[in-house]
Amino acid sequence: MGDSQYSFSLTTFSPSGKLVQIEHALTAVGSGQTSLGIKASNGVVIATEKKLPSILVDEASVQKIQILTPNIGVVYSGMGPDSRVLVRKSRKQAEQYHRLYKEPIPVTQLVRETAAVMQEFTQSGGVRPFGVSLLVAGFDDKGPQLYQVDPSGSYFSWKASAMGKNVSNAKTFLEKRYTDDMELDDAVHTAILTLKEGFEGQISGKNIEIGIIGADKKFRVLTPSEIEDYLQEVE
Amino acid sequence: MSIFEYNGSALVAMVGKNCFAIASDRRLGVQLQTIATDFQRIYNIHPKLFIGLSGLASDAQTLYQRLVFRHKLYELREERNMKPETFASLVSAIQYEKRFGPYFCQPVIAGLGDDDKPFICTMDAIGAKELAKDFVVAGTASESLYGACEAMFKPDMEAEELFETISQALLSSVDRDCLSGWGGHVYVVTPMEVTEKILKGRMD
Numbered sequence: 393m394g395d396s397q398y399s400f401s402l403t404t405f406s407p408s409g410k411l412v413q414i415e416h417a418l419t420a421v422g423s424g425q426t427s428l429g430i431k432a433s434n435g436v437v438i439a440t441e442k443k444l445p446s447i448l449v450d451e452a453s454v455q456k457i458q459i460l461t462p463n464i465g466v467v468y469s470g471m472g473p474d475s476r477v478l479v480r481k482s483r484k485q486a487e488q489y490h491r492l493y494k495e496p497i498p499v500t501q502l503v504r505e506t507a508a509v510m511q512e513f514t515q516s517g518g519v520r521p522f523g524v525s526l527l528v529a530g531f532d533d534k535g536p537q538l539y540q541v542d543p544s545g546s547y548f549s550w551k552a553s554a555m556g557k558n559v560s561n562a563k564t565f566l567e568k569r570y571t572d573d574m575e576l577d578d579a580v581h582t583a584i585l586t587l588k589e590g591f592e593g594q595i596s597g598k599n600i601e602i603g604i605i606g607a608d609k610k611f612r613v614l615t616p617s618e619i620e621d622y623l624q625e626v627e
Numbered sequence: 628m629s630i631f632e633y634n635g636s637a638l639v640a641m642v643g644k645n646c647f648a649i650a651s652d653r654r655l656g657v658q659l660q661t662i663a664t665d666f667q668r669i670y671n672i673h674p675k676l677f678i679g680l681s682g683l684a685s686d687a688q689t690l691y692q693r694l695v696f697r698h699k700l701y702e703l704r705e706e707r708n709m710k711p712e713t714f715a716s717l718v719s720a721i722q723y724e725k726r727f728g729p730y731f732c733q734p735v736i737a738g739l740g741d742d743d744k745p746f747i748c749t750m751d752a753i754g755a756k757e758l759a760k761d762f763v764v765a766g767t768a769s770e771s772l773y774g775a776c777e778a779m780f781k782p783d784m785e786a787e788e789l790f791e792t793i794s795q796a797l798l799s800s801v802d803r804d805c806l807s808g809w810g811g812h813v814y815v816v817t818p819m820e821v822t823e824k825i826l827k828g829r830m831d
Binding site: 491492493494495498500501504 | 704705710712713716717720
């Protein structure tokens with residue numbers, strides 16, 4: 393690594409004090425498919441568009457929403473392969489925590505460690521920042537939590553957030569519809585309506601993905617038929 | 628002569644009704660010579676968690692320092708105190724890291740967990756946990772302590788009765804062990820308060 397032309401960090405400061413590579417990474421995120429998350433009083437829902445490049449793709453094999461621990465799930469906007477690396481690292485960190493303390497990792501700790509990984513890649517030689525933003529949804533002793541982690545490694549806790557192509561419309565919609573005492577089912581309906589806002593084409597159980605976690609602390613991805621049921625309720 | 632018997636120690640922890648007590652002797656010796664009669668074996672990790680370390684005194688002190696270090700960082704990161712069960716898992720992991728060159732210590736961990744439920748456990752020098760509902764013992768006087776505790780223990784004792792019972796069990800057991808004694812050091816912990824008492828027994 394030492395002799396390579398690229399052994400210096402690719403994220404170097406510009407004269408205006410910005411890290412241009414991170415800005416570009418955020419652009420990559422901004423051109424990715426829309427995803428969003430809503431924290432309800434008794435759970436969290438995360439959802440994303442699942443637009444496949446061709447009708448020949450087997451949509452049952454594609455899963456954008458991933459489980460990190462039994463009570464924490466994640467969705468991304470941006471480059472899919474980058475998200476897989478982060479999911480793998482996060483799962484390992486969660487298991488290492490469990491091996492040491494025999495306790496499930498708190499959501500904040502897992503988010504902090506994932507963010508630290510993302511930050512490492514903005515300050516190391518020969519690597520580029522991750523081209524994904526993650527929405528981490530979990531339920532632990534502190535209750536339901538929703539975090540967004542950006543390519544820079546900064547993370548925020550959100551009541552509701554969106555990322556990707558349709559981010560500004562989606563956020564405006566969420567700002568209007570969000571209430572603090574929303575329950576999980578209402579949150580799922582709101583999530584679907586928000587996705588519908590910017591959706592090109594006909595929304596169905598096969599081209600969106602929804603993951604929920606309730607007070608049972610078990611994260612799960614809804615099946616296409618469950619999504620169809622919610623869609624019908626929304627109509 | 629076993630390395631565990633180099634310094635001499637006696638440790639016992641007992642569960643009462645919504646409370647626990649942990650007690651140790653006070654002798655620090657170098658084989659047959661008594662060096663100190665006020666040696667601290669029981670440490671306070673946080674107000675509801677105590678750990679007693681028997682065995683080689685040098686390893687006990689080092690292990691305690693490592694554990695305090697880990698707990699302080701945990702407290703800073705997670706903004707909460709460690710539960711006793713979690714702490715026991717941590718101690719076990721740290722001891723097993725040194726599987727082929729262990730700390731010559733047998734810890735006794737006692738604390739109040741969620742909803743102030745008393746928790747006690749002990750483990751061997753390489754981290755094999757032993758949870759108990761009534762009492763745990765460690766140290767050179769452990770065999771006498773097992774007998775004394777088994778005879779004197781009753782479930783659901785209140786704090787005062789628990790103090791009397793653990794003190795009697797400790798003092799009578801260390802009298803049968805030449806390497807431990809010189810008084811006792813007892814902590815009784817309830818959700819409200821922590822009481823610390825020094826016992827005067829046979830000073831030999």
